[in-house]
Amino acid sequence: MHAHAMAPVNFAVFETIILLLGAGALLLYPSAIFLSNKKHRKWPYSRYIFWFSGISAATAALTGPLFEMSHENFTAHMAGHLLLGMLAPLLLVFSKPMTLLMRTLNVSAARRLSRVLNSRYGQFISNPLIASVLNIGGLYLIYKTDLFTMMHSSLWLFALVHLHVLLAGYLFTISVVYIDLTPHRYSFMYRSVILILALGFHKILSKLIYAEPPQSVSRQEGETGALLMYYGGDLIDFCLIIILCHQWYRASATKRDRSSQSYHIS
Amino acid sequence: MTGNRFSNHSYSARNVWSGVLFGIGLMALIDEIIFHQLLQWHHFYDDSTTQVGIFSDGILNAFALFAVVGGLFMYADLRRKHTVHMLKWIASVLIGTGSFQLFDGLINHKLLRIHQVRYTVEILPYDLAWNTAGFILLTSGILLLIKSKHRQAEE
Numbered sequence: 351m352h353a354h355a356m357a358p359v360n361f362a363v364f365e366t367i368i369l370l371l372g373a374g375a376l377l378l379y380p381s382a383i384f385l386s387n388k389k390h391r392k393w394p395y396s397r398y399i400f401w402f403s404g405i406s407a408a409t410a411a412l413t414g415p416l417f418e419m420s421h422e423n424f425t426a427h428m429a430g431h432l433l434l435g436m437l438a439p440l441l442l443v444f445s446k447p448m449t450l451l452m453r454t455l456n457v458s459a460a461r462r463l464s465r466v467l468n469s470r471y472g473q474f475i476s477n478p479l480i481a482s483v484l485n486i487g488g489l490y491l492i493y494k495t496d497l498f499t500m501m502h503s504s505l506w507l508f509a510l511v512h513l514h515v516l517l518a519g520y521l522f523t524i525s526v527v528y529i530d531l532t533p534h535r536y537s538f539m540y541r542s543v544i545l546i547l548a549l550g551f552h553k554i555l556s557k558l559i560y561a562e563p564p565q566s567v568s569r570q571e572g573e574t575g576a577l578l579m580y581y582g583g584d585l586i587d588f589c590l591i592i593i594l595c596h597q598w599y600r601a602s603a604t605k606r607d608r609s610s611q612s613y614h615i616s
Numbered sequence: 617m618t619g620n621r622f623s624n625h626s627y628s629a630r631n632v633w634s635g636v637l638f639g640i641g642l643m644a645l646i647d648e649i650i651f652h653q654l655l656q657w658h659h660f661y662d663d664s665t666t667q668v669g670i671f672s673d674g675i676l677n678a679f680a681l682f683a684v685v686g687g688l689f690m691y692a693d694l695r696r697k698h699t700v701h702m703l704k705w706i707a708s709v710l711i712g713t714g715s716f717q718l719f720d721g722l723i724n725h726k727l728l729r730i731h732q733v734r735y736t737v738e739i740l741p742y743d744l745a746w747n748t749a750g751f752i753l754l755t756s757g758i759l760l761l762i763k764s765k766h767r768q769a770e771e
Contacts, residue, residue, distance in 0.1 A: 542686070546678045554674035560661050561670075577660065584681065591682050595689040602693055 359505050361421075365413045372409035376402060379445070382454040390453050397445045404441030407433045408516055421502065424567045424575035432578070434512065435485070435519035436586040443523050448531040467533050476534050478544040481525035485518040486551045493555065498564040522548065527593045538598045545594060549587045556580035627699035628768070632761070634690035635705040639712020639757075641684025644677060647720060657734040669728035676724075680716070687712075703767065707760035714754025721747040 379401045383393045410416055411430035419426035448467075452460050466472055474480055492498050492511060501507045524530060526545050556579040563572020651658045661670075694700045721743065724730045733742040 542682065546682050547675070549681065550675035550678035552674075553678060554670055557661055557665075557670045557674065561665070580660075587678075588681060588685070591685045595685050599689045599693055603696065 359503060359508070361417070361505070364505060364509060365417065368409060368412045372405050372413075375405045379447070379450070382450050386450065386454040393450065393453075397450075399445075400441050401445035401447070404438045404445065407441060408438035411438070412512060424563065424571040425578055428575040428578045428582070431515060432582040432586070435489075435515040436583065438516065439520040439523040440586060440589060442520065443527070443529050446530045452531060464533070467531075473534050475521060476525050476532075478522075478525040478536060478541050481518070481522045482544055482548040482551075485522035486548050486555070488514055488518050489552070489555055493559050493564055496565065499566045502566070523590070526590055527597065529593075538594070538601070541594060545587070545590060549583070552583045552587070553580055556583065627694065627697070628701065628704065630690060630694060630699070631701045631704045632708045634687050634694060635708025636687075636712040636715075637683040638687030638691065639709040639714075640716045641680045641682075641687055641712075642709065643713040643716035643720075644680030645684060647716075648677075651733075659731045659735065662729075662731050662735075664729040665731065666728055669724070669730040672728060673724060673730045676719075683712075701764065701768070703764040704761065707757050707764055710753050710757030710760060712757075714750050714752070714757055717750030717753060718747060721750055 379398060383395070383398070387393055411420075411434035416426055416430055416433075420430045421427075452463065455463060475484070492501075492515075497507075497511065501511045524532065526541050526548075528535065556576045559579065560573050560576035563569060563575070567575070647658070652660070691700070691705065694705075721733075725732055725743065725746070732739055733746050
């Protein structure tokens with residue numbers, strides 16, 4: 351990519367910070383388990399596997415060989431984005447970080463956190479529609495404007511865009527499937543429609559990139575990258591669909607067994 | 617056959633929904649796996665693809681991916697509640713597959729020109745075979761559904 355050659359950005363500092371953050375995250379989770387186990391029921395250690403894999407997926411996208419390659423190779427870039435924006439969030443949500451955080455904090459801090467989650471802002475961004483727009487809309491901005499070229503010549507912009515990809519991907523995942531603590535709940539039908547639309551627009555964007563890749567990407571690289579985006583996105587959204595439908599399946603059994611309508615959260 | 621006295625109107629409709637959704641998803645999967653990936657007759661994109669085509673194809677395929685999973689979970693729910701009406705469900709699957717095939721053949725291939733059935737060959741026989749297959753699936757589904765309604769009325 352010539353943009354990178356024109357304005358060389360030193361990614362060594364960036365990679366070091368990511369590694370430190372990743373290592374910190376890997377240590378924080380078991381510390382929280384240790385602290386909260388004193389007051390609460392034993393936290394299943396198996397959930398650490400999800401946290402570990404999720405943090406690893408995100409770190410692998412932003413450091414090391416795949417990251418090196420992603421500056422020159424659009425397909426590697428796309429593989430990194432799948433890891434960071436889709437796979438990492440899906441893995442992380444299964445480790446239920448919000449539930450763990452809530453039981454680790456003392457009462458007043460937990461109350462403050464729940465006030466933030468219940469705030470109008472928290473309610474607004476956890477609406478599946480808003481979360482999808484932040485997630486998929488952000489991708490349109492990256493690939494259909496000059497942002498893609500620009501972020502490769504500014505470290506701050508690059509860091510900001512990738513932070514957004516991870517956070518928006520996570521927000522989207524928790525807005526569609528309710529695995530962790532979820533204050534605001536929406537119906538299965540609404541979440542299904544939003545999930546279909548989000549997946550649809552992800553597919554549309556892949557085809558638009560296939561037809562016309564970002565300025566600094568060659569046509570052939572754009573095509574393989576777009577195919578990876580299309581089918582990789584399918585694979586992870588397929589998992590989301592199965593989880594959502596399975597949650598519907600469990601909830602509709604509850605309706606039959608008890609007269610009241612309730613959702614299973616385990 | 618597990619269709620029985622428990623089935624009432626709403627479960628009857630659910631059998632149809634479950635079957636149609638699964639059918640749509642199934643045909644989309646067949647289209648993707650056989651014609652895109654294995655035979656590589658269909659192209660991911662060709663230069664005649666319209667913007668509307670990219671748009672509608674994206675939404676339709678996302679819906680179909682959801683439908684194959686959702687349809688099967690609905691079927692599992694019907695089984696759990698002993699309300700499966702097998703003939704009706706199969707008829708609905710045929711209706712789903714047939715309508716997807718016809719929609720794909722007429723709207724996607726011809727009207728929106730997303731891609732053709734096959735390239736560098738005389739296309740007409742392929743289009744005819746494609747849409748005839750869709751038509752046969754759809755009509756046999758409808759006929760079977762009518763038959764299942766008669767059978768249900770007799771019970």
